[in-house]
Amino acid sequence: MIDSVARLDHTPQTVDIVDLTHDGRGVARWAEGHPQASKAVFVTGALPGERVSVQQTARSRHFDEARTLEVLTASPDRVTPRCPHFGVCSGCVLQHMAEGEQIKAKQRLLLDNLQRIGRVEPQQVLPPLMGDAWGYRRKGRFSVRRVEKKDKTLVGFRELDPRFVADIHECHTVVPAIGFKVDALSALVDGMDARGDIPQIEFIAGDASGDDSGIALVFRHLQPLGDADRTKLLAFEQEHGFSILLQPGGLDTVHPLSGEAPQLSFHLPQWDVALQFRPLDFIQVNAKLNEAMIARALELLDVQPGERVLDLFCGIGNFTLPLARMVGDAGTVVGVEGDVGLVQRARANAERNGLSNVSFHAADLSKDLGGQPWLKAGFDKLLLDPARAGALEVLKQFPLKGLKRIVYVSCHPGSLARDAGYLVNEAGWTLRAAGVMDMFPHTAHVESIAVFEQA
Template sequence: MAGSPPPVRTVARSDPTPIPLDILDLSHDGRGVARWPAGHAHAGKTVFVAGALPGERVLARQTARSRSFDEAATVEVLQASPDRVPPRCPHFGTCGGCALQHLAEDRQIHAKQRVLLENLERIGKVVPGEVLPPLTDAAWGYRRKGRFSVRRVEKKDRTVVGFREQDPRFVADLSECHTVIPRIGTRIAALAALIDGLKARREIPQVEFIAGDDTVALVFRHLAPLDEADRAALVAFAREHDFAVFLQPGGVDSVHPLWPQDPQLAFTLPEWNVVLHFRPLDFIQVNRGLNEKMIARALALLEPQADERVLDLFCGLGNFTLPLARLAREVVGVEGDAGLVRRARENAAHNALGNVEFHAADLAQDLGGHPWMRGGFDRLLLDPPRSGADGVLRQLSLKGLKRIVYVSCHPGSLARDAGFLVHERGWTLRAAGVMDMFPHTAHVESIALFEPGRG
């Protein structure tokens, strides 16, 4: 894939006349990359084309213009790529939840692998010794956590519920979603009808959903108090569709159950005999099947031994930490969210794991005062946010570590940190690969293995 355009653009007046374009590449956000042809006022300038694939010739209409690139949308495919497939979802092309449904599933993951390898080479100036086989799982009905936007549209005289459109000013009017778990994805229209019947329908801006093994929860954000009739309607909907319903009148800490009284949210990692309990707004990995495969690969790459001490940074609820505790002598998990740390400790106790401890720390700040920083470790696993792990890696003593496994949700920050480990700390990038946590989107999840020495 070629480089993506910057996230912020300057939009100027666009030419509405459709123009034939030859698509040269695929951008990091899933759009085709072309150049305006000879004779165009901006001939040679890069244009990103929504709905187009490499090797295609399309008729495209310009939608936005900026100094360094233009944007366009496909009006008609004149010559299709052999990798093009019919999108399953009727909302594809409008809804911003997916970017790659028109690309064959086996080609999507290879495109994401290109993103990772290009970032490693371009940003980090590193090449992995081995490219790991891509990890994939179910491509449909996998999304167990997400957020729907809600908007009352007076022109339609109804409430729409969905993800943001490709133009994020608007909410996609969804009737269904094939990437969301079926218990949610098939009930979006019913959810919209529910909200539209509430007195507070204009006061509900979003509904979050999250699923454990047995319970699916909906969290209704509301900007004004709900009267008894509205609360009763929500309870009736929950009973009918077997949902747990939570209300959120304010910040994250205001979330509380409406029905049932004490719903339990949890998922199992059967290979390690671990159960993880969570709250409805907690971070959990979106794709259950891929998450289990990811943990298995991370632990296989890390190779923790029964007499060793392991550090797990950005540990969250203990998604990696608790399986690690089944294998190592001692595991230390560190996380910036104090609420997640509390629940990680509860999960350790629930699973009767006495060889694991959790600490709260902002891993982007000065960590010199934290006692766990002075402890010796044999192996390191880290799963940072999109910003990466630059701050903690520059402070952490890597002496004595035998392996580092880095799980990443952003190939650019992984590439930057890989360059630091290799070129400034003297480590070797032994292996790297991609994992399709979000099929049909341009999101790239990846994993990398580092070992001491330059090989």
């Protein structure tokens, strides 16, 4: 538990940064002579190799927290942040670190997790996958809050202190058509009668994000909107070319402000595949990195014509449909996903792309799968892309002995390491290779991929 601010020592202290935490803060220890000498302290805004002056911000039993007051000795990896809101906004916390060093730090974190949590080491470390570092984020959520003291409505990401919404005017990691219209969104909501009843705005962009026409905004509102507010939203929609949707309740309440729901899609030209999605569906946030990730996954899986491949946590078919192209008419691909709506969209995407060698099933992959017929169908290869919780439950139930190869795409190195430990140390597989992919440049988020073979 974090102690109250009243008990903190606000006297500036000098510390040496030796590492980075999983969330991008510097790791140090209080110097000799400090009342908590040698206790770990996590420092916002500091990089490994730096000596910094810090002020304590929080205290707990096992570690303290602090913020950087002054960089006394700078790391050669330190750069000037591009965004004027860096240091306040939590949207990306590594802008002060050279891009090439960011991905190296993420690679070290992955390898450390594999060794420490899973007690495994890959036979090969894959070269990192990198794409656009700016203007890449095509999906996200802005928080909204009316602040009477500032006499304005804030639209943006949370501050480093998550209790507050950052007062930002632009975002350099969000696709430009949205990232440079934060002020316009703030002015729109501030002029609405319901400005105190709109907690968030979700955004998503399809392939047409360069000229606004493929962008949807979903306004969550806690009270019904009056005619005047709806008129203002409609005018904003028409002025900027966005598609605005309203969400008065749960996901099933989302509906377009006017006309029909937008037809959002993205293309994977390497496999001649187009995928349609809805505004609140899950898609990978970085379009170019996503395509490179699919290519690497299929290369590692070594898919051959005529094979049977299973894609778990398949979503709208991001990997499934390119796989179906690879195995050809003689092969079969099966996609399984827990969200029924995503399964419906995946089936429709397969039909639109003329793929008849793929089928989809809805199943909660964290539960007992004994009654699922696809589980016993027999496959040559397995690809899985689970959420942060990982895939241990389904791996323990799956008949692994018949598989030739497994490719695991992960958004959380800790759960990947745990599951890799199971596959290697209990199920008898070999971790052939693993590496990181910079899906979220300038953030501490680590996307990774691993390939396993029968020992």
